[in-house]
Amino acid sequence: MNPVLVLSLALTLTPPVLALPPGSAVTGDQTAAQAAAVHLTLDQAIDDALKNTPALATAAAQERAARWKADAVARGRWGQVDAVALYSRYQDDQPIRPFALQLFGPTGFAGLPWDRDQLHYGLTFQLPLYLGGRLAAATESSRLQADQAVLLLEGSRWEVRANATSLYAGAQALDAVSQAIDQTLTALDATRQKVSLMVDQGRRPGLDLLKLDEEIQDAHARRAAVAAERARVQGLLLALVGRDPSLSLDVDPLPAGEPQLTAARAELTGLVQASSPVRRTDLVVAQAAAGVRAARGAMLPSVALRGNLMANDGLSLGEQFTTWDVSLAVSVPLFNGGARHADLAAAREAERAADQAALKARLDRQAQLVEALARLDASRETVAAARARIAAAAEAAHIEQIRYDTGASTVDDLLRARARELLAASALAQARGDQIAAAGRVNAIVEKEVVQ
Numbered sequence: 001m002n003p004v005l006v007l008s009l010a011l012t013l014t015p016p017v018l019a020l021p022p023g024s025a026v027t028g029d030q031t032a033a034q035a036a037a038v039h040l041t042l043d044q045a046i047d048d049a050l051k052n053t054p055a056l057a058t059a060a061a062q063e064r065a066a067r068w069k070a071d072a073v074a075r076g077r078w079g080q081v082d083a084v085a086l087y088s089r090y091q092d093d094q095p096i097r098p099f100a101l102q103l104f105g106p107t108g109f110a111g112l113p114w115d116r117d118q119l120h121y122g123l124t125f126q127l128p129l130y131l132g133g134r135l136a137a138a139t140e141s142s143r144l145q146a147d148q149a150v151l152l153l154e155g156s157r158w159e160v161r162a163n164a165t166s167l168y169a170g171a172q173a174l175d176a177v178s179q180a181i182d183q184t185l186t187a188l189d190a191t192r193q194k195v196s197l198m199v200d201q202g203r204r205p206g207l208d209l210l211k212l213d214e215e216i217q218d219a220h221a222r223r224a225a226v227a228a229e230r231a232r233v234q235g236l237l238l239a240l241v242g243r244d245p246s247l248s249l250d251v252d253p254l255p256a257g258e259p260q261l262t263a264a265r266a267e268l269t270g271l272v273q274a275s276s277p278v279r280r281t282d283l284v285v286a287q288a289a290a291g292v293r294a295a296r297g298a299m300l301p302s303v304a305l306r307g308n309l310m311a312n313d314g315l316s317l318g319e320q321f322t323t324w325d326v327s328l329a330v331s332v333p334l335f336n337g338g339a340r341h342a343d344l345a346a347a348r349e350a351e352r353a354a355d356q357a358a359l360k361a362r363l364d365r366q367a368q369l370v371e372a373l374a375r376l377d378a379s380r381e382t383v384a385a386a387r388a389r390i391a392a393a394a395e396a397a398h399i400e401q402i403r404y405d406t407g408a409s410t411v412d413d414l415l416r417a418r419a420r421e422l423l424a425a426s427a428l429a430q431a432r433g434d435q436i437a438a439a440g441r442v443n444a445i446v447e448k449e450v451v452q
Contacts, residue, residue: 037248038238042168045241049164050157052242059156063149070142077135079127079305086120094118096314097321113321115314122310132300137293144287148280155276158444160240165440167237172254173433174230180425181223184418187401188216191414194405208411215415219422254432258383259439261376263450271446272369273362281358288351295344301332365445372442376451379435386428393417393424 040048050056088094093114128135192212198204235245263271272278307326313319333340400417403409439451 037250038243039250040168040241041252042165045168045237046161046164048241048243049160053160053240056153056156056160059149059153063146063153066142066146066149070139070146073135073142074139077128077139079125081123081125084120084122084124084308084310088118088120090116090118092116096312096317096319097323113314113317113319115316115319117315119313119315120310122308124308125306127305128302129305130301130303132297132302134294134297134302137290137297141287141290141294144283144290148283148287151276151280151283154447155280158276158447162437162440162444164237164240166437167233167240168251169254169433169436169440170233171230171237171249171251172436173429174226174233175251176254176429176432177426178223178226178230180422180429181219181226183425184422185216185219185223187397187418188212188219191401191404192216195411203407204411211411211415215418254429254436258380258432258435259376259451261442261451263446263448265373268369268373268442268446268450269366271448271450272365275365275445275447278358278362278365281354281361285351285354285358288347288354292344292347292351295340295347298340298343299333301330304329304331369442369445372438372445375438376435376442379431379438382431383428383435386424386431390421390424390428393421397421 093116096113096115096118192209195204195209195212199206199209234249238245238247238249305326306329307324309324310322312321312323397414397417397420400409400414404411404414442451443449
């Protein structure tokens with residue numbers, strides 16, 4: 001029985017959901033455009049992904065919105081001024097303005113301005129003087145929310161880099177597998193030509209030719225499966241970099257060298273603790289503390305300076321009077337059914353939950369680093385083993401080819417050797433692709449180019 005080649009490429013990423021720009025829909029008129037292959041290097045793919053990924057544009061917009069929101073809350077300390085207007089029609093004549101010195105004037109009470117139809121308009125203002133720390137807490141909470149948006153954007157950029165690296169390495173590995181299949185097909189085709197002559201001369205049975213044809217067709221099927229997987233990977237990568245996924249993509253071959261860790265293991269621990277997900281949870285803790293202060297401030301008195309400047313018109317009399325007042329308002333909360341105490345208790349529990357979430361984020365991020373480094377170390381061993389395996393498999397296939405040509409072995413022995421050679425080449429390509437993806441993952445976790 002011929003061994004079956006199983007190709008599996010583990011790409012640990014979330015496929016990006018992207019919308020194509022207007023006018024970029026695929027139509028029948030784009031055949032020529034699709035035929036033209038797009039060539040990207042790894043650096044170009046990463047740069048294009050960082051520029052064109054909608055997820056990053058969304059995160060950037062959210063960061064700007066959070067900044068404006070924080071600015072809006074901070075400006076609340078300057079109070080507000082509003083223009084107001086009021087038209088009133090009463091059942092009887094009413095004084096246009098409150099009683100004042102006119103009551104004691106020469107005309108007395110009867111000389112006061114009375115009118116049934118009145119129009120009042122002017123300006124009102126209110127300036128908060130003391131709110132029990134609620135405004136300061138709200139301002140700090142909004143600023144912390146904006147800082148979280150900045151860290152979310154930073155972390156998203158590193159995740160996009162890791163995704164682009166993983167997809168690009170996947171395409172490179174699949175290209176290497178396809179090349180190995182082509183080399184196997186070339187060797188099998190050459191062998192078939194020799195066997196066909198031998199069969200015609202009666203030196204080999206026709207069964208050998210049938211077995212070779214079966215193996216050749218199986219290799220063609222494998223190549224088609226690899227091409228389908230390559231189309232899927234290149235579609236995801238093109239979508240990630242903001243290009244039409246239906247285009248053809250050329251990538252550089254797998255690099256000759258291997259990625260190397262340039263930082264000490266102890267340094268990586270400090271980098272992880274300073275990564276954006278960990279810092280974001282620290283900001284969540286600070287925001288929860290601000291919520292506690294705001295809830296506590298709701299139990300304290302508030303002081304505000306208020307005033308208005310109004311024009312008061314008697315529409316029937318045609319007279320206008322201007323009034324103004326300034327007041328210092330003090331509000332002392334006394335009773336609201338215990339709602340403020342419940343809010344304070346909820347804020348304190350939210351702060352405790354944020355503390356535990358921050359601890360969990362630190363531990364999870366550290367665990368992710370341990371896993372990523374273990375995968376990187378394992379990939380080095382896998383690549384080394386695959387290189388040794390492919391050398392042995394190539395030599396074995398060469399020997400079996402000579403033995404078969406001289407009649408010292410059967411076609412089954414030759415086909416098994418060719419299959420092992422193809423499996424070894426495929427394993428090496430996959431191992432090298434996984435190694436590049438593992439290096440990108442380590443960089444994304446520590447958010448620094450520590451593996452190059």
